[in-house]
Amino acid sequence: MSSRPDSGKESGATSVLAFDLGASSGRAIVGRLADGKLTMTEVHRFANEPVAVGHHLHWDILRLLHEIKQGLLKAKLAGYHDIDGIGIDSWAVDFGLLSATGELLGNPYHYRDRHTEGLIEEVCGVLGKERIYRSTGIQFLPFNTIYQLRAIQKAGNPILGQAKHLLMIAELLRYFLTGAVKSEYTIATHSQLLDATARTWDAGLLEGLGLPASIMPDIVEPGTIVGDLLPSICEELGVPSVPVIAVAEHDTASAVVAVPAAEGDFAYLSSGTWSLLGTELPAPVLTDEAMRLNFTNEGGVERTYRLLKNIMGLWLVQECRNEWEKEGKRRTFAELVKEGEQAEPFVSLIDPDHADFMNPPHMPRQIEAFCRATGQPVPETEGAMIRCVLESLALKYRMVLDYTERLSGRRFPVLHIVGGGSNNELLNQFTANAIGRKVIAGPTEGSAIGNIAVQLMALGALNGLAEARAVIRDSFPLQAYEPRETEAWTAAYERFRRLVG
Template sequence: MSSDLRVAAVDLGATSGRVMVGTVGAGHLALEEVHRFPNGPVRVARPGGSTLHWDILGIYRETLAGIAAADRAAPIAGVGIDSWAVDYGLLDGDGALLGNPVHYRDARTADAIQRVRAIVPDDELYDVTGLQQLPFNTLYQLVTEVGGPRLGCAETALLIPDLIAYWLTGEIGAERTNASTTQLYDVRARTWAVDLADKVGVPARLLPPLRSPGEVIGPLVPEVADDLSVPRLPVVAVGSHDTASAVVGVPAEPGTNYAYISSGTWSLVGVELDEPVLSAEAMAANFTNEGGVDGSIRFLRNVMGLWVLSETLRTWEVRGVPADLTSLLAEAAAVPRLRAVVDIDAPVFLPPGDMVARIGKACRDTGQRPPATPAEIVRCILDSLALAYRRTVRQAAALSGRPVDVVHVVGGGARNDLLCQLTADACGVPVLAGPVEAAALGNVLVQARTLGVDLPDVAAMRALIRSTHEPRRFTPSGDGGEWSAAEARSRGVSAT
């Protein structure tokens, strides 16, 4: 279709990155993957220990390769970038990067929450930022650098998609949906919380000008365009936190009471609101209020996600144990449900390492027989993940006052039929699964609107997704009581 618009969506995940070409027109929306590459932490030794880093120049190199590939088949009109949250690069006064960004799973922030708590009480911090307490939030990462040489030399901190955009365009800034994940953003005023930064010793100069999804950041700098043999394409600010883009990609019907689960390495579980929920109850439940596209609020909680499964598969691979995921899921479906469950959000499951041993210990610590076979271990992980989804969906509904009648699962987890069915069973409401590439779709649609496609609001974007990407439906079955009993067992408490 000659009137269709083609754009490149750079979608950077914590385990892989990809560049997708989106084609958008009247009643038409299609995605094509043109480049994919592995991504992950790199452990580097240092005196007294080691540090997990991101290979940021490798990520940038692959991003450039993807943009070039996107333009080769047919001209593209723009580029948008989304990625995981919280991690950042520091630039000096000349705009040079001060070392590789540190990975959020690095152990350096182990005591950072306590350090901040001694300066700013939890309730004061939540009242300003509305953010879930996670040890890797940008605030805590930066606090660990206060007084250190890098922070002393730094003039700007750029979150990962903003850093990539800076190298592409030469323009410095921070996109709001990702800025809202830093715990340095005032969720009411929707600007940087400069007073908070000052209190904890983070220099306010590090916080760059804010921009909103839909703004044109700038054209590719001539050197990049020449190297890639492409025009000076505009780089458009999208929902640069991948969950913000994924929520745009949720094909919800107008007026429905829905929750979403953006299911990938992490699972982001929540509801979409107009205003933040900053109650004491929301703080106690460790819910977060993050910015969405067009000023919405993503009221959600981070759930550990498919990280536990992928790290289990890696453990088996290292040991030489055959671990074909498709076969394991088929075998796991035949394992009786809820035989063994763990609290998948427990801190022990956060760092890389031997998940098999950790799952076994968690089961023994709660008086359960540990799963013995690979299929039983996979079933334990998925049952436990569905339990966490159940708990979080119910909390989101209660805390926001928004009932939930259907759950939309988007992202990689939407491919997992067993997990989707278990989620429907656990939550007791239908699950609509898909699209898998919701983040890329949200990225593409925000770009398309900026570049002239008639998509006046997020509702119009979702209508286009519904008409072109039909989700799969999973209907709940089983007894809700057994899930309540399993919830108690996962935490080692009596169900009575």
């Protein structure tokens, strides 16, 4: 899928550089649109690991800035001297605070840090759960920005009093590149501090908690050019000044841009460390039932809303593999999936979203404990445990898809799976089996492709979301999965429903 460096301007092509940051790794990818086809070339990949300091877990934000600079440098050294734009997407909720002089105040907390435990109940007790949801439409998750701010406040951390601005991770890195202090709409929505209808910060929520509303920056829509690379960075790296674009900076928002749906009504699953399943709507769903089911209404491109629900995702597999590696049992993900495929079906099931799986000290033991507590056989092999996780994820996808259809009033004949998890053929097949309908998997690099597409839209190379999705359909391979063994999966689903309550 590589494009030839230095070939863009002569042929009328447009080239952009996308930085796609995930919870475990990041990558720099050059995207090039020419003759109606989008091609991608990865120029840099790097680890993104949290750092434990004392009792807290932080992101190494300056290391991420260093890696972004390396990506800029490697793109130049690879011969890409015609970059027309730069964009960054990342996970949501985590943030950095800037002083009045523009200095970073402390290292951003990691969303799996335990300092927010119990704060959903506390904050809802102060502000009212209905009040929060009717305004924001955001799923109640313990790591949302509102609870992280409350945790910093309760700890008496002085950085809140010193803060002039709050910027989410992608916004903060964009600030380091440009000096521009702007919040981007899609990533701002996940804070649970933004009014979904007015599309502005809800100052009442902040002030109700005694938090300074003034620290929330002006919001721009995805696809806004916010500035150019700072002269100091251009001089340091020997690169030209390039426009920096606020893409759909929440990686899920970018992934949804990359859903290659031809139909107007579609359901998607962004599959990776987290799974996010839902649909795209023209307005938020702020009903009592949506709140009871804990669905979220996050901002999308072209003033759309992503009605969806977070599901724990392949984090469960990743953490099992990490623990087994510590015991000297080294296997690739592909090997583990193969062992899972060979294991006996439907022996044990778990609720992937149970709080015990959020950040346990030892994931395999936690899964064993859950099975034991629910009167199920304990998985005896690594393959049996992987099968338990993958079957449970597929069944949870069916449950959330059913809820999505109920809340949206729509029926979706196909589920599109994008992101790294779309490479997991066994999970894709299990998902088709569980939901009893076709699954279309791909593209794999959903967030990066969406990042690139929004840049191309901002630069005028693509005329809106519909054209972007048409180009993506024509540019990347897709794999279809038809449902099998639906009777057995339906029986398993009834058992799963009783298990999760």
